[in-house]
Amino acid sequence: MTAVSWRNDVVGGLLAAVLGAAVVLHVRTFPELPDGQPGPALFPGVVGALLVLFGLALVVRAVLARGLPSAEPDVAVTTQGRVRALAVLGLVVVYLLLAETLGFGLTMGVLLFLLMWLLGARPVVAVIAAVATTGFVLLVFEELLLVPLPQGPLGW
Amino acid sequence: MGDFATALGMLADPTLIVVVLASAVYGLFIGAIPGLSATLATALLVPFVFFLDPLPAMAAVITMSAMAIFAGDLPSALVRMPGTPASAAYTEDAYLQTRAGHGARALGVALVGSVIGGIVGAVVLMVAAPLLAEFALLFTSYEYFWVAVLGLTASVIISGDSQIKGAISLLIGLLLATVGIDIALGYARFTFGSVDLLQGISFIPAMIGLFGLSEVLRNAMRPSGPVEVIRLRTAGMFRETARTLRRYWKGVVSGNVIGSVIGALPGAGGDIAAWVSYATTKNTSEEAHRFGKGEGHVEPIVSAGSANNAALASAYVPTLVFGIPGDTITAILLGVLLVKGVQPGPELFNSDPSLLYGIYLIFIVANLLLIPLGYLAIRGSGWLLRVPPSVLMPMIVAFCVVGSFSINNGYLEIVIMLVLGVLGYLLERSGFPLAPVVLGLVLGPIVEKNFMQSVIKTNWDLTQFVTRPISAVLMGLTVLALLYPTLRNLLRRRQAVDVSG
Known part of the structure; x- marks a missing residue:
């Protein structure tokens, strides 16, 4: 394993163990069955305990294996890649914030154009593709499947 | 036979024909794009099939996935990138063959092998499912508990290196x-005061996030x-394909056997079947030294290219009989069926045989349809791969x-999709497999x-879990599955000692 990936496993294992411990503590507030047997707490409790167990096991294994060479090389993530991924997430978040006020068509159309453009599509191509996708979704989901997509001041 | 006639009548439904053709084209397209898997295609298809009756909904998923798994071979051969993970095992061979001028033969073999695999898997489904269903009628809540636990265990054991x-x-x-x-008291768990979360994590948005958004992020x-x-x-192309398949007929047989068996295991789908088949072919072939080198070799494409499609079909055996999904595609389908109020299980074989005949027929139709459509996709593959x-x-994000x-x-569903998309990306990037997440999500409520x-x-x-005969056998199988990695390591060590000694 490379220096990066064994540390990744330590972090991943610790996160799993902490999550499991939090669940185990939280389910103690759940009610019991009338006869005093565990009810709603049993299943998540067991899952939480096992998460602690396997999380710690992963940490131990990663620490023990830290000197060994990695089977798969870690492909570096570039800053540009991060920006692109954040832009993808940004589209969803901004849509959540604006769709109800501006309506589906306007919000999605503009966001799609911006994301395509940012990912490297030529502006003309991006405009055509964004309008076509938005139109297709409106046609199929709203007209055919009768999904009430958010309507803005323009009615679509 | 009356049910069979009913099923045939159901296939003549114009909606169903349109749905099958549209999902076929869609499957070929998504499958051929490197980085977009058949599971992503299923997750994105679900919002559409959600509005359909059970049979057209399943027909859409079955046709689409058969097309997508074959189409995954196209970019393997043409640009050295597997279109879906199920093609990854023999990508190198397919590409080297194409570079050496044998591309049409490689893709022809992949196409006809896929059709054979799909039909063999479907026949395995038709024979095995009713027999197992007869047996599964004896199951009570104890046995279903163990079957689900066994499914969960198997999904972990076969999840590869870690x-x-x-x-x-x-x-x-x-x-x-x-x-x-x-389920026991109606107590709201982990909802943190949200009324919308009382129904639980909505399954379909979760799948769209885990497999759709996460792949876009990657x-x-x-x-x-x-x-x-x-x-x-x-x-x-087809003449040379026929000659090649005749020459390597043993590969066709072994690929189909391996694919059918692995596909029926919970959580293991076409990708694992293809890897196992590739390794087996390499171990048994006299021409193994040519695999993945020089001009590549067509033999692993024969076997592994069949195995992944056979696995795709046989994954429906545990799905339909026990309600335990055989791979991620059937896991998503199972989730959809449950939402629609269809509970797969042995009762389905008595209560709705025409639906089952319909499913069997769809498998045959979809795989036969793959011949002309797959040929067109090979002809048009250059164009398919130029979509920016x-x-x-x-x-896809839209x-x-x-x-x-x-x-x-609802907007909560979009938030669930977003959160699980990021989670799926982070998990996959850190080497955590996604298939067990889906199986846990589907089977968790069943176990509890x-x-x-x-x-x-x-x-x-609690003694009932151990003393009932079928329960005891299922528990024994679970224990065996848990011990399997340790046993395998011990055996390997002994073999290593034998060789060196």
């Missing part, structure tokens, strides 16, 4: 499944450069958003429901 990571993936899925009203993070597509000459990701990825919203017309029903019924008499 079973610890597979187990953590599974536990995350199980934990997500506990959100919402609990693609955005590591954009592939412009691809150079090799030109194909397809003259005489900068346009395609945002379109469908992720609208698809999640359409399930319940059957356990609670059993213990409340008998006032916490």
Whole structure:
């Protein structure tokens, strides 16, 4: 394993163990069955305990294996890649914030154009593709499947 | 026979024919795009099929996935990138063959092998499912508890190099499944005051996030450069394909056997079947030294290219008989069927045989349809591969958003999709497999429901889980599955000692 990936496993294992411990503590507030047997707490409790167990096991294994060479090389993530991924997430978040006020068509159309453009599509191509996708979704989901997509001041 | 006639009549439905053709084209397209898997195609298809009756819904998924798994071979051969993970095992051979001028033969073999695999898997389904269903009628809540536990265990054991990571993936899925009203007391677990979360994590948006958005994120993070597509000459393709398949008929047999068996295991799909088949062919072939080197070799394409399609069909055996999904595609389908109120299980074989005949027929039709459509896709593959990701990825994000919203017309579903998309990306990037997450999400409620029903019924008499004969056998199998990695390591060590000694 490379220096990066064994540390990744330590972090991943610790996160799993902490999550499991939090669940185990939280389910103690759940009610019991009338006869005093565990009810709603049993299943998540067991899952939480096992998460602690396997999380710690992963940490131990990663620490023990830290000197060994990695089977798969870690492909570096570039800053540009991060920006692109954040832009993808940004589209969803901004849509959540604006769709109800501006309506589906306007919000999605503009966001799609911006994301395509940012990912490297030529502006003309991006405009055509964004309008076509938005139109297709409106046609199929709203007209055919009768999904009430958010309507803005323009009615679509 | 009356049910069979009814099923035939159901196939003549114009809606169904349109649905099958549209999902076929869609499957070929998504499958051929490197980085977009058949599971993503299923997740994005679900919002559409959600509005259909059970048979057209299943027909759409069956046709689409058969097409997508074959289409995954196209970019393997032409640009050295597997279109879906199921083609990854023999990508190198397919590409080297194409570069050496044998591309049409490689893709012809992949196409006809896929059709054979799909039909063999379907025949395995037709024969094995009714027999197992007869047996499964004896099951009570104890046995269903163990079957689900066995399915969960198997999904971890076969999750590859790191079973610890597979187990953590599974536990995350199980934990997500506990959100919402609990089965014993109706107590709201992990809802943190949200009324919308009382129903639990909505399954379809979760799948769209885990497999749709996460794959877009991965693609955005590591954009592939412009691809150079090799030109194909397809003259005489089918004649040469037939000759090759005759020559390597043993590979066809072994690929189909391996694919059918692995596909029926819970959580293991076409990708694992293809890897196992590739390794087996390499171990038994006299020409193994040519695999993956020089001009590549067509033999692993024969066997592994069949194995992945056979696995695709036989994954429906545990799905239909026990309600335990055989791979991620059937896991998503199972989730959809449950939402629609169809509970797969042995009762289905008595209560709705025409639906089952319909499913069998769809498998045959879909695979026969693959011959002409697959041929057209080979001819048009150069065009298919030139769709720019900068346009395609945002379109997929739009469908992720609208698809999640359409399930319940709610924004919470989009948030669930977003959160699970990021989670799926982070898990996959850190080497945690996603298949166990889905299995945990689908099977978690089944395990808990059957356990609670059993213990409340008998006032916490836990001995019933062990002493009932079928329960005991299923428990034994679970223990065996748990011990399997250790046993295998011991055997390998002994073999190593034998060789060196």
